[in-house]
Amino acid sequence: KDSDKQLVIDAGQKRFGAISCSICGMLYTASNPEDETQHILFHNQFxxxxxxxxxxxxEMVDNDLGFQQAPVTCSRTKTLLFISNDKKVTGCLIAEHIQWEGNERAGERKKGRKKERKKERKKERKKGDPRRGLLATAGQPGPEEEEEKEEEEKEEEKGYRVIEEKIPEVSTENEKVTFERQKAWCCSTSPEPALCGISRIWVFSMMRRKKIASRMLECLRSNFIYGSYLSKEEIAFSDPTPDGKLFATQYFGT
Ligand code: ACO
Ligand code: ZN
Incomplete structure (x- = not known):
């Protein structure tokens, strides 16, 4: 044991000791070149x-939502996956930046976002809910690459607020539910300054109504723009399904 210790001498390196990569999860010693190399290899593979x-x-989510061929058109997207404790993907949220004239915050720099994500994951892990899984951001380029892309892609899309229809007054719970599911999805005619569009949100059927979608949205709100927490007004749902409407109505309190 003592000889092991002697292999690594702390010569004042800042990042001394075993650390676990917040992205790939690999445990390695930052001050050890071999470890670092191994980490980079594993990390890239991961x-x-x-x-x-x-x-x-x-693709699976699109099938489930009945999208025939609706590839995500804009590369300025963020994908959140909800991973259950048994390491299965039980939730997926795809969000994109909405660009509109005068949208100042959309141009904000995203430096240090990685750090934010790390913090969020830590927070998520700490809560210790039995349903709790690891909330991971994935499928997006690293921060440097991402910044470049954001310069290139500008999408012309605006968010419209959903207007709630009144539920008929004398109705049983069942009728209410039926009405909720069938009613038209009305939008206001004036665009609202939404910054973030939810293009897909999906939770594995057997895991629904356990606040997984709500938690993915919370995570999105604190990670979408570095250093700020998105208000509910800054988020818009695109083309929601009946389930999506019920969820959004409840979550956004519209
Ligand atoms: N019926 C009624 N109320 C609902 C429903 C529903 N089907 N789903 C959510 N809500 C409301 C409830 O008030 C719920 O709180 P409660 O369970 O304490 O009553 C609240 O919203 C929060 O719901 P969550 O548990 O956070 O939502 P969940 O994890 O179940 O995910 C989702 C909701 C994503 C819509 C899920 O039902 C799903 O994946 N459906 C199939 C795919 C789909 O249609 N996705 C939306 C597409 S629209 C789009 O992507 C832009
Ligand atoms: Zn790593």
């Missing part, structure tokens, strides 16, 4: 594997 998995998940 990133490409995750990217591949996210594409497949997106």
């Amino acid at each position: 990133i490409s594997a995750v990217k591949y998995v996210v594409d497949e998940i997106r």
